[in-house]
Amino acid sequence: MRIPSPRARRTLGLGLAALLAPALVTGCGSADDLHRATTSMEGVRTTAAAVPPREGAAATDTSASPSAGIPSQRTAPPSGGPAPRPAGATAPAAPTATATPTASPTPTAGPSTPPQQSRVIRTTAGGSRTVALTFDDGPGPATRPILDLLAQYHAHATFCLVGDEVRRDPGAVRRILAEGHRLCDHTVDHPQPLHALPHDRQVHEIADAEDAIVRAGGPGTRVAWFRAPGGDFTAENEQIAADHGMASLGWSVDPRDWARPGTPAIVADVERHLRPGGVVLMHDGGGDRSQTVAALRDLLPWLTAQGYTFAFPAEH
Ligand SMILES: [Zn+2]
Numbered sequence: 175m176r177i178p179s180p181r182a183r184r185t186l187g188l189g190l191a192a193l194l195a196p197a198l199v200t201g202c203g204s205a206d207d208l209h210r211a212t213t214s215m216e217g218v219r220t221t222a223a224a225v226p227p228r229e230g231a232a233a234t235d236t237s238a239s240p241s242a243g244i245p246s247q248r249t250a251p252p253s254g255g256p257a258p259r260p261a262g263a264t265a266p267a268a269p270t271a272t273a274t275p276t277a278s279p280t281p282t283a284g285p286s287t288p289p290q291q292s293r294v295i296r297t298t299a300g301g302s303r304t305v306a307l308t309f310d311d312g313p314g315p316a317t318r319p320i321l322d323l324l325a326q327y328h329a330h331a332t333f334c335l336v337g338d339e340v341r342r343d344p345g346a347v348r349r350i351l352a353e354g355h356r357l358c359d360h361t362v363d364h365p366q367p368l369h370a371l372p373h374d375r376q377v378h379e380i381a382d383a384e385d386a387i388v389r390a391g392g393p394g395t396r397v398a399w400f401r402a403p404g405g406d407f408t409a410e411n412e413q414i415a416a417d418h419g420m421a422s423l424g425w426s427v428d429p430r431d432w433a434r435p436g437t438p439a440i441v442a443d444v445e446r447h448l449r450p451g452g453v454v455l456m457h458d459g460g461g462d463r464s465q466t467v468a469a470l471r472d473l474l475p476w477l478t479a480q481g482y483t484f485a486f487p488a489e490h
Contacts, residue, residue, distance in 0.1 A: 292407060292409065292412060292422075293412065293421070293422060293490070294407050294412070294422045294423070294424040295399070295421055295422065295423050295424060295453070295487050295488050295489070295490075296424040296425060296426045296452075296453050297426065297451045297452065297453060297487070297488055298451045298452070298453065298485040298486065298487060298488060299485060299486055299487065299488040299489065300451070300485050301450065301451040302450055302451065303450045303480075303481050303482055303483065304450065304451060304482065304483050304484070304485035305448060305450075305451075305452055305453075305454060305477060305482045305483075305484060305485065306331075306332060306452070306453045306454070306484070306485050306486055306487045307324075307329065307330075307331040307332070307454050307456065307484065308331060308332045308333070308334060308358065308401075308423070308425060308453060308454060308455055308456070308487070309331060309332070309333050309334065309456050309457060309458040309459075310333075310334040310360055310401065310455065310456070310457050310458070310459065310460070311334070311336055311339070311360065311364065311457050311458065311459030311460035312333060312335060312336070312339060312346065312457075312458035312459035312460075313333075313335065313339050313340065313342075313343045313346035313347065313350075313458065313459060314339060314458055314459030314460065314463065315463070316457075316458045316459070316463035316464070316466060316467050317333075317343075317346050317350075317458045317459070318346070318349070319467045320458050320463075320466070320467060320470060321349060321350065321353060321355075323467070323470050323471060323474060324353070324355070324470075324474075325353060326474070327474040327475070327478060327484075328484075329474055329477075329484040330354050330355055330356070330484045330485070330486065331355050331356075331484070332355065332356045332357070332358050332399065332423070332486055332487060333350050333355055333356070333357055333358060333458065334357075334358035334359070334360035334399070334401040334423070335347065335357060335358065335359070335360055335383070335387055336360050336361065336362070336363065336364050336383070336459065337359075337360075337361065337362035337363065337382055337383035337385075337386040337387070338362060338363045338386075339459055340383075340386045340387050340390050341386055341390070344389070344390030344391075347387060347390035347391045347395075348390065348391060348392065351391050351392075351395065356396075356398060356399075356486050357387055357391065357395070357396070357397045357398070357399075358397065358398070358399035358400065358401050358420075358423055359380060359383045359384045359387060359397050359399065359400045359401070359415070359418075359420055360383065360400075360401050360403065361379040361380060361383050361402070361403055362378065362379050362382050362383045362386070363379070364403045365379060365403060366403045366404045366406065367403075367404060367406045368402050368403055368404075368406045368408075368411055369402075369406055369408045369410065369411060373410065376410065376411055376414055377414050380400060380411065380414050380415055380418060380420075381414075381418055384397050384418055384420070397419075397420060398419075398420060398421065398486075398489055399415075399420055399421050399422070399423035399487060399489070400412075400414075400415030400418075400420040400421070400422055400423065401422070401423045401424070402422070405424060405425075407422050407424065421487075421488075421489045421490055423453070423487050424453070425453040425454065425455035426447075426448075426449070426451075426452040426453050426454075427443070427444055427447045427448050427452050427453070427454045427455065428443075428454075428455045429441075429443035429444050429447075429454070429455075429456065429469070430443070431456045431457055431463070431465060431466040431469065432457050432460060432461070434462070434465050435465075436465065437465045437468040437469045437472070440456075440465060440466065440469035441469045441472045441473055441476070444469075444473055445473075445476060448477075448482075450482075453487050456469075456470070
């Protein structure tokens with residue numbers, strides 16, 4: 175049995191999921207966000223099918239599909255969307271994943287190894303007045319425009335890539351690397367919720383995506399981080415990632431660009447919630463990301479004017 179394709183990703187509704195089953199809460203990538211939002215805030219939601227290819231899957235889904243409404247709701251967990259976990263909910267620029275003892279190994283997803291504390295990273299390596307920009311669900315049509323903008327501002331970012339997309343556009347991976355950016359594993363086809371898959375399937379999602387990325391990038395390509403679709407981090411998938419040398423990467427600011435709230439809203443959200451050392455979640459894949467590109471066009475000069483320098487996320 176195969177995982178429902180990204181597009182078909184479905185989000186399990188977890189109404190109170192955030193509170194009851196942290197493991198389920200999702201958060202990241204578009205789809206991610208989507209889900210997360212969906213999930214964490216309200217109850218179930220079935221994003222079914224959907225939209226174009228993958229990502230959007232989730233993400234797009236939302237926007238494109240019935241989910242339209244979601245965006246608003248997701249106000250609660252401040253953009254910071256420390257989402258995944260109940261924890262950081264409050265403080266947008268919250269420090270690392272400190273909290274969230276992912277311990278919540280759901281009954282179903284029994285960790286393959288002894289339970290451990292969640293170490294989801296949500297800060298930059300250097301702290302101080304730095305920011306780590308991260309882009310999920312690509313490569314996609316927006317990847318190159320985003321790379322052009324980053325180059326214009328001498329900014330570096332981290333790209334959380336989806337294995338299937340990498341296979342479609344390996345050249346994008348090479349350009350990302352050639353321009354000094356770094357890579358993150360965002361699974362093969364963005365299943366959600368990841369933790370609901372059997373252990374071996376989760377290993378496949380994480381390990382094969384890394385393989386695809388390394389194959390595209392060439393010998394020596396390093397994938398330092400893993401980001402669970404929807405921010406669905408669990409002790410189990412964090413351990414799988416760690417076994418492959420990757421740290422689990424969350425975020426501290428989530429402008430929910432996947433929901434296409436409008437460029438001004440994306441910009442305002444980042445400006446309002448970013449704190450020094452923060453990790454910003456945006457998307458270069460998963461659907462129409464023109465608002466994200468436009469927002470970046472405003473945010474890059476703003477960040478520079480605010481004295482921020484561009485850094486990478488911490489690795490432990
Ligand atoms: Zn994603």
